Amino acid sequence: MENQRNVSEFIFMGLSSDQKIQMFCFVFFLFCYVAILVGNLLILVSIRCSVLFHQPMYYLLNHLSSMDICYTSCVTPKLISDLLLGRRTISYGNCMLQVFTMHFFGIIEVFVLTVMAFDRCVAICKPLHYMIIMNKARCDLLIVAAWAGGAIHAFSQFSMIVSLPFCGPNEIDHYYCDIFPLLKVACTDTYITGVLVAANSGMVALVTFVLLFGSYVIILFTLRNHSAEGRCKALSTCGSHITVVILFFGPSIFAYLRPPTTFPEDKIFSLFYTIIAPMFNPLIYTLRNTEMKKAMRRVWHQKIFSEEKHN
Template sequence: VVSSVNIVCFSQIINPDVCNTNNASKFILLGLSQDQELQQVCFVLFLLFYVVIILGNLLIIITIKLSERLNSPMYFFLRYLSFVDICYSSVTAPKLIADFLVERKTISFVGCIAQLFVVHFFGCTEIFLLMVMAYDRYIAICKPLHYMTIMNKHVCSWMVVASWAGAFVHSMVQTLLTMQLPFCGPNEIDHYFCDVHPLLKLACTDTYIVNVIVVDNSGMISLSCLVVLVVSYVVILVSLKTCSSKGRLKALSICASHITVVILFFGPCIFIYMRPSTPSEDKMVTVFYTISTPMLNPLIYTLRNEVKNAMKKLWSREVIVGGKLKM
């Protein structure tokens, strides 16, 4: 594949030889399967999944925005989590769905690098938001009298900004270190989107150091954040010993949905980035945290009584009839 050298020349800042050795202007994605009949089934299935992701998370965002009862910091963070889920799945799902209908699945070098950046940006943002939500639960349960003072709007806003900023730094490191590699050989990516593992395999140079920095970066962020989350919930559970049985049940119900989401998201991430890559297993597990988890999050959080009650009250109160809003 003949390259347009200009698309990677600004990476000379890191490696001056890149513009002379990179001759991959596009990559071929092998996708989830090469079976045509299976791809047709997957097209319908994943299109349905994506519609559910969009509608489910939009429902959460709109309900929290319009409901006066869901104005606590927990729902402030949940609204942003739903927004990130929509963006995160939208980076990979539309391309995956469209590729089920074509025989040759291609993506440009620039598009591949952009996809790599955005996937890690929103993925890391979700990790940091889940940590912030765990901290919010810790303050709410362990320091209830100081909750509104500590978790005021100003602090919550800065926590969200810090999550975005931390994710941006992480993603920039991943992207810059990957794109400076020379790609002068095979251009087939054994995946359905551009990620670090499959791209490193295509580089025509020794990638050991970059692999340690880039891949372990993602793995260690996932693992260290999970450790922090586990410790915080151990502290919460220990503090519940002094509560009444009623208070203990209420606190556990508050944490249950968040713990479930944490397990669903962090488990696959650690599996992917803390072990040697195996393409067939990686693709299946990646589907879980890029498609399944964003789809399940709205269901998990809407099981909470206050969310269900807010939805019932909001959507039963405002009914559009004949183009007019009747209360």
Template sequence: MYSMHWTMENRNNVTVFILLGLSQDRNVEVLCFVFTLFCYLSIWMGNVLIMISITCSQLIDQPMYFFLNYLSLSDLCYTSTVTPKLMTDLLAERKTISYTNCMVQLFIIHFLGGIEIFILTGMAYDRYVAICKPLHYTVIMSRQKCNTIILACCVGGFVHSASQFLLTIFLPFCGPNEIDHYFCDVYPLLKLACTDTYRIGLLVILNSGLIALVSFMILMLSYLLILYTISAYPLESRTKALSTCSSHITVVIIFFVPVLFIYIRPNVTFPEDKVFSLFYTIIAPMFNPLIYTLRNMEMKNAIRNLWHHHLFLERK
């Protein structure tokens, strides 16, 4: 009982964390703010455009675009957990976050990040069924099945995030309180804990690292099967399938490689972690709309029809 009381008391010694951010140089911070603002505006414009175009067209009836709609929503929520706070801190003299807000940010980031990983896996499964089992596609990928997959993504994200949260919430923090990052994440927090965190670090690998690695391997396997299947297709059909798959593979690589770099290793932190984190918190959500619209004729047509309809109503 005394030991538990001592731990809770020491944990409560730190009520505020100081975020060291991306840089200590003021000029670099200003440049980072301009870059982050541009990315955040692009993320909102691109993802909102995708969601409106899909929702207001017949594309919403197709499983791939049904998942893409949720991926865009997930991207918006995910990046909004980190980016506004980062931009505020880049202009602030003192970058702080309360203990409670830090834990909330940690939970939400891993919850939405988990959902994103599972949605990308669901999209790969959809493409595998569409290309490798086209005759059974409408039966296998029914709307009920798609809704079940999205629900499973949310449950999976919650279980993953709750595990990360529980590994961190009971850690004792008795100083120092400087987090060498621009948001609250598990490894930077483990570095500050005044207790042995080796076993917790292994559990983080088993949780975050293993989920990312297994999902990445499933994704790559599904795309290898797809590439093998389309090798027998006529040239025109093969080109269309390759275009769709290459878009998905690009998204997967941009998102998963930095995640694996950070979470598949033991409990250590590197200065490069902050740069790699930018890829899956800001850069990937910004590129997703570009990749899925610029290389997709159906999305281009949906956006074009949406604007033509809007202009027609305005003229009328």
């Protein structure tokens, strides 16, 4: 632990050293973060204030929106402030905290997406037994399991990183404290640690992706026996999920399921699962969901109408 205290802060190399690119990134990421906050808060309020909250699909969507806000808030505000102020440092303690929270909320989001795919699979393949299988107790249990899985994963990753000595170089070729860039500046041989990280994060991402892909194969196979209208509705919902899965899991698998090394492209791929995919979640789950759009119109119309009446 004494060696670790020799490095009190880390310096991010960031996305670019060009001033114009930095200003463009500041405006773009600020827009993305505001869109994430506004979109997910609209979903949270709309679901909470409507009867949809008692339906399993929207109960899970409520948790996904919460995780989107928590997950992106681990990185994006710091990135935006660094771009605005031209400051690229982070203390050792905050860096370790960022590692933990990113993996904690990130894995919870992964598991919630998996539960949502299971929910759609049950709804389409077992419609008559849907409310029995996806009852409130089971939904609560699945969410608790997602949080427990996130905690186990995050503590295992955090324990490997926090035990490493950092006594020399402190420049990280990234815009946040990711594990592989940190391994690169540690003052010890980190090959075994890197393999363990890849086995943990990489395999979680890959296994989850395979499970999700398998659930959609089952859904598509089952849809052959549905009416044309039922197929269109189910495919629309599944299409939304598949879009989120590709945006989130594709870059994640590339980033973690490989030998412990870093590439310049890592920062670009990281943008997809830290900012871009969470930004599209509210759009995908609202604009392509008729029930959600109706609920949002009903809730916000009532709120505006009641406020005008009160005034």
